[in-house]
Every structure is written in structure tokens, then in C-alpha cells.
Amino acid sequence: MKILIIGASAAGTAAIESIRRYDQESSIVQLSDERHQLYSRCLLSYYLSDSIPREGLQYRDPGFHSQMRVELHEGTRAVHLDTDRQCVTCDDGSVHEFDKLLIATGSLAKFPAYIPQGMEGVNVLRTLDDVEMIRTNVRRARRAVVLGGGLIGMKAAVALNECGLVTSVVVRSSRVLSQMIDQEASHFVTERLGASSIEVFFKTDITEVESRGNTLEAVRTDSGQRIPCELLVVAKGVQPNTDLIADTDIRKRWGIETNAHMQTSRENIYAAGDVAETFDITTGRHAVSALWTCAVQQGHLAGLNMIGRGKAYDGAVLMNSLSIGGIPLISYGVTNPPEGEGYQVITREQGRAGVYKKIVLKEHRIRGIILLGRIDNAGVLLSLIQRREDVSSFEDRLVSDQFGYGTLVGSVGAPDLARYHNP
Numbered sequence: 001m002k003i004l005i006i007g008a009s010a011a012g013t014a015a016i017e018s019i020r021r022y023d024q025e026s027s028i029v030q031l032s033d034e035r036h037q038l039y040s041r042c043l044l045s046y047y048l049s050d051s052i053p054r055e056g057l058q059y060r061d062p063g064f065h066s067q068m069r070v071e072l073h074e075g076t077r078a079v080h081l082d083t084d085r086q087c088v089t090c091d092d093g094s095v096h097e098f099d100k101l102l103i104a105t106g107s108l109a110k111f112p113a114y115i116p117q118g119m120e121g122v123n124v125l126r127t128l129d130d131v132e133m134i135r136t137n138v139r140r141a142r143r144a145v146v147l148g149g150g151l152i153g154m155k156a157a158v159a160l161n162e163c164g165l166v167t168s169v170v171v172r173s174s175r176v177l178s179q180m181i182d183q184e185a186s187h188f189v190t191e192r193l194g195a196s197s198i199e200v201f202f203k204t205d206i207t208e209v210e211s212r213g214n215t216l217e218a219v220r221t222d223s224g225q226r227i228p229c230e231l232l233v234v235a236k237g238v239q240p241n242t243d244l245i246a247d248t249d250i251r252k253r254w255g256i257e258t259n260a261h262m263q264t265s266r267e268n269i270y271a272a273g274d275v276a277e278t279f280d281i282t283t284g285r286h287a288v289s290a291l292w293t294c295a296v297q298q299g300h301l302a303g304l305n306m307i308g309r310g311k312a313y314d315g316a317v318l319m320n321s322l323s324i325g326g327i328p329l330i331s332y333g334v335t336n337p338p339e340g341e342g343y344q345v346i347t348r349e350q351g352r353a354g355v356y357k358k359i360v361l362k363e364h365r366i367r368g369i370i371l372l373g374r375i376d377n378a379g380v381l382l383s384l385i386q387r388r389e390d391v392s393s394f395e396d397r398l399v400s401d402q403f404g405y406g407t408l409v410g411s412v413g414a415p416d417l418a419r420y421h422n423p
């Protein structure tokens with residue numbers, strides 16, 4: 001069988017590993033428009049701040065592709081997909097036929113039209129090349145602005161601050177990490193950022209970028225500020241990179257629609273990772289998860305299903321972890337439940353200790369979690385979400401410091417306990 005994989009990152013790599021566990025015969029060709037060894041995108045901001053060396057980004061051994069007997073074409077962009085003839089054409093003119101195709105093309109950084117692309121000092125943070133460019137700009141910069149207060153924006157702000165730049169964050173909403181945490185947790189995080197002298201402008205957007213020649217000098221905001229800066233990182237979110245299916249009948253909403261087997265609306269074509277829309281356990285809806293852990297799980301499943309080892313995806317749980325000013329933060333699932341939809345919320349706040357815990361429940365099952373300051377038991381709680389466990393018998397203890405594996409003893413059947421050791 002001829003297997004073709006487009007994209008060589010979390011999802012594409014996981015698919016190869018699953019396939020080769022069971023199938024030594026099929027040929028695997030992988031296309032990547034990047035030219036770097038497999039690297040972890042999640043660690044890019046730590047390389048930016050020099051907290052890890054470039055080699056620390058490495059995600060698999062340099063010999064990975066030859067060990068897995070994968071024909072890797074680096075610096076090669078797939079530009080056209082013919083679903084009837086089952087082949088993909090690349091920007092170098094090469095054509096690759098397939099029996100099974102995995103689209104693992106990830107996502108693209110959104111870039112507002114009012115910000116000029118190509119201006120010196122204006123960057124996004126998505127790839128290793130982007131980071132190399134930012135590192136070059138950091139050397140001649142004193143002040144930086146980050147546009148966007150999501151996960152990537154926050155990671156960028158912390159890294160630039162650690163590089164010694166006076167750093168400001170411009171956020172359109174009233175809180176940072178709005179997809180991940182609630183107003184109270186955002187308050188804690190903002191205080192920590194303030195302590196690191198990162199200034200956050202809430203409910204603000206950039207309206208104009210000032211330059212001298214083609215070099216960035218300042219940004220202007222809709223609340224009238226002029227913030228001088230030599231570096232701007234645009235982190236306004238990501239969108240699934242679905243370009244390749246534009247001329248096909250493969251169905252998409254925000255991302256490419258997939259079923260529980262990571263199959264698209266075309267039988268022999270699969271999608272996984274940031275480009276794919278999958279079932280979300282905590283909301284019960286289909287969505288793009290845009291997280292490394294989800295991309296790996298989906299890639300593994302796509303690989304298995306492509307070689308006929310049918311396995312269904314339980315669904316994604318949005319999960320994230322971050323350290324802000326040394327304070328650990330973990331969030332899972334629905335953290336800002338809509339009113340009137342039957343959600344119940346339990347919180348515990350210890351302001352002085354910098355601890356905040358929130359559990360979101362529906363029908364006695366955990367749908368979301370925020371743990372800030374104390375993240376012990378995050379694994380047990382995640383496993384309760386994944387297993388859709390009825391927690392009514394110990395609901396009142398979920399946010400207590402004493403909650404843990406021990407709480408489950410006597411609450412769930414003894415034979416079931418082992419499951420929580422290895423979710």
C-alpha cells in the first residue's frame with residue numbers, strides 16, 4: 001500500500017509511529033514544506049528566551065525517518081490534491097500517488113489586514129524560522145509589543161521579557177488566556193505578569209503601525225495610546241491550514257470534518273491535528289483542538305485506521321499547561337461554562353498562597369478544570385474527565401487539598417482503581 005502524509009510535525013510523526021508498529025510493508029512518503037529536523041513547536045518560546053538550546057527543540061532522533069523507512073521530502077509543498085486520481089502535486093512539479101493520504105498540515109497564524117506584512121520588526125511565532133527571525137530582531141530591540149493574550153501570545157511575552165525587553169501585551173478581551181481560564185485566574189496571571197513588569201492593555205486593539213522606512217517604530221491603539229516598540233509579535237490566534245482541500249469536495253467547517261476514525265468525507269483521505277475537526281468530550285461538539293497532545297493522539301489513530309487496525313477516537317479534551325512567573329497553571333475542557341445550560345461550578349481561592357482551583361460539572365461529570373498554583377492531582381482529574389466518571393459521591397472534595405487518588409478509594413469500585421494510575 002502507498003501511504004502519503006502531508007506535514008511532518010506532531011500528527012504526521014505520530015501516524016508514522018503507529019503505522020510502523022504493525023506494518024513494515026507499506027511505502028510511506030512524507031512531504032514537509034519546512035526544512036528542519038522534527039522539532040517541538042511547544043518549546044519554541046523557551047528557545048527564544050535561551051532557556052533551552054536549539055538542540056533542545058529536537059523531537060525525534062535525526063535518524064527517525066530512515067529508521068521508519070519513510071521517504072521524506074523536505075522543503076516540498078503540496079499544492080494540489082486530486083481526490084479522484086488519488087495523487088498530490090507539489091510546488092517542485094513532483095506528483096505522488098497514494099492509496100491512503102493523511103492531511104496533517106496544521107494551522108496558520110492569523111494576521112490582521114491592517115498590520116503590514118514584511119515590515120522589519122513585525123513577526124508571528126509559529127515555526128522555527130519565525131523564532132530565528134525574532135531572535136535576530138531581539139538583538140536590535142529594546143521594547144516589544146505582543147498582540148493577543150492567548151497561549152502563544154503569553155508564551156511570547158514571557159520569553160521577550162526574559163530576553164530583557166520592555167514588554168507590553170495588547171488584548172482585545174477583558175482577560176488573558178481567554179480560551180483556557182476564567183476572569184479570576186486571569187486576574188492572578190495578570191498580577192504575576194505585572195510583577196515581571198509585563199504590562200497588559202485589556203479591551204484594546206492595535207489600529208495602526210508606525211514605521212521609519214520599512215522599520216517598525218511604534219503601534220497605536222484604539223484607546224489612544226502610542227506604544228513605542230522595535231518588535232511586534234502578532235499572536236491573534238490560528239486557523240486550520242485547509243488550503244489543500246480548497247478545490248476538492250472534502251467537507252470542512254472551520255477545520256476538515258473527520259469521523260471517529262479520523263477519516264474525512266473521502267474514504268481514503270484522513271486528517272489529524274490542528275487542521276482537523278474532531279469530537280470534543282467536554283462540550284459534546286465538534287471542534288478544532290489546536291493542541292500538541294490532541295494532534296499526537298489523532299495522528300496515532302489516523303495511522304492505525306489507515307492500515308485497517310480500526311480504532312475509534314474517544315474525542316479530544318482541550319488541555320494546556322503553562323508556567324507564568326514560576327506559577328504553574330493547568331486547564332482542561334470547559335472553563336467558562338455558558339449560563340443556563342446546566343453547568344455547576346465549584347471554586348476554591350487562596351489569594352495569598354496564589355492558589356485557585358475551579359471544577360466545572362454537568363450531570364455530575366467533570367467538564368472542565370482550572371488549577372493554578374497547585375497542580376497536584378491534575379492527572380487524576382483528567383482521567384475522571386476522560387472516563388466521563390460520575391463524581392457525585394466525592395464532588396464536594398474535588399477542590400480540597402486532600403483530594404487525590406486516596407479519595408477514590410471507596411468511591412469507585414476497587415478493580416477500577418488501577419485505571420487512574422495509567423489514564
Ligand SMILES: Cc1cc2nc3c(=O)[nH]c(=O)nc-3n(C[C@H](O)[C@H](O)[C@H](O)COP(=O)(O)OP(=O)(O)OC[C@H]3O[C@@H](n4cnc5c(N)ncnc54)[C@H](O)[C@@H]3O)c2cc1C
Pocket residue numbers: 006007008009010011012031032033034041042043044045076077078079104105106107125126127151152155241244272273274275290291292293294295319320321
Ligand atoms: C509557539 C507555540 C507554542 C505552543 N505551545 C503549545 C503548548 O504549550 N501546548 C500545546 O498543547 N500546544 C501548543 N502549541 C500548539 C501545537 O504546537 C500544535 O497544536 C501542534 O503543533 C499541531 O500539530 P500538527 O501536526 O497538527 O501541525 P503543525 O505542527 O502545524 O505542523 C504542520 C506541518 O505541515 C507543514 N505543511 C503545511 N502545509 C503543507 C503543505 N501543503 N505541504 C507540505 N507541508 C505542509 C507545515 O509547514 C508544518 O510543518 C503551540 C504552538 C506554537 C506555535
